[in-house]
Amino acid sequence: ETGVTQSPTHLIKTRGQQVTLRCSSQSGHNTVSWYQQALGQGPQFIFQYYREEENGRGNFPPRFSGLQFPNYSSELNVNALELDDSALYLCASSFPTGDTQYFGPGTRLTVL
Amino acid sequence: GIQVEQSPPDLILQEGANSTLRCNFSDSVNNLQWFHQNPWGQLINLFYIPSGTKQNGRLSATTVATERYSLLYISSSQTTDSGVYFCAVRSAGGTSYGKLTFGQGTILTVHP
Numbered sequence: 001e002t003g004v005t006q007s008p009t010h011l012i013k014t015r016g017q018q019v020t021l022r023c024s025s026q027s028g029h030n031t032v033s034w035y036q037q038a039l040g041q042g043p044q045f046i047f048q049y050y051r052e053e054e055n056g057r058g059n060f061p062p063r064f065s066g067l068q069f070p071n072y073s074s075e076l077n078v079n080a081l082e083l084d085d086s087a088l089y090l091c092a093s094s095f096p097t098g099d100t101q102y103f104g105p106g107t108r109l110t111v112l
Numbered sequence: 113g114i115q116v117e118q119s120p121p122d123l124i125l126q127e128g129a130n131s132t133l134r135c136n137f138s139d140s141v142n143n144l145q146w147f148h149q150n151p152w153g154q155l156i157n158l159f160y161i162p163s164g165t166k167q168n169g170r171l172s173a174t175t176v177a178t179e180r181y182s183l184l185y186i187s188s189s190q191t192t193d194s195g196v197y198f199c200a201v202r203s204a205g206g207t208s209y210g211k212l213t214f215g216q217g218t219i220l221t222v223h224p
Contacts, residue, residue: 033210042116042198042214043155056211088153094210099143101212103155 003027004093004104012110013081021076021107023091032074033101034066037088049074086111114139114203118215125189125222133184133218135199143202144175145212146184150195158184189222
């Protein structure tokens with residue numbers, strides 16, 4: 001049990017729709033990162049938030065966006081969903097030194 | 113960017129056997145973590161080990177940073193050890209912030 005929670009657990013959307021995924025960080029952690037894990041692959045870094053600002057981004061298009069709130073919870077928003085967006089979305093929280101990242105249980109998104 | 117290779121891709125064992133998983137990386141790192149992903153997708157932290165050796169029960173890990181590899185040892189394997197094992201690293205160079213780069217994973221199956 002890492003103390004990182006995510007909601008919802010599962011989600012089914014259709015192509016072109018928009019989706020919001022939520023993450024609650026472990027107590028005391030003020031840095032959150034989001035990852036996308038396609039079936040059979042390792043997780044891929046989407047972006048990181050620190051003090052409510054994005055401070056790093058992977059190779060994902062602008063339709064992937066995020067927010068971090070003063071209580072350090074976070075959202076991942078994906079617009080104009082595509083079939084390839086079907087994946088497990090993981091968030092991880094850590095202290096700003098970024099030593100150890102602790103992952104939530106993930107949200108499994110299916111795009112039809 | 114940094115490359116991470118894990119071997120072997122698949123490993124099948126009988127309960128009680130020992131195993132060694134390997135992670136090679138292409139650049140200097142300041143963060144290396146080993147994870148076990150359970151069938152429900154949860155990434156469970158095993159070790160934070162950018163260098164040196166650590167042990168936790170039947171598991172131990174060694175990272176030789178100068179030679180850019182890490183090893184995860186599992187002794188007296190149990191069926192509950194089954195799952196996917198990931199190595200993830202953060203490059204020590206450039207502006208990697210908290211980005212973890214994952215390998216493709218090793219799928220471990222332990223038979224009773």
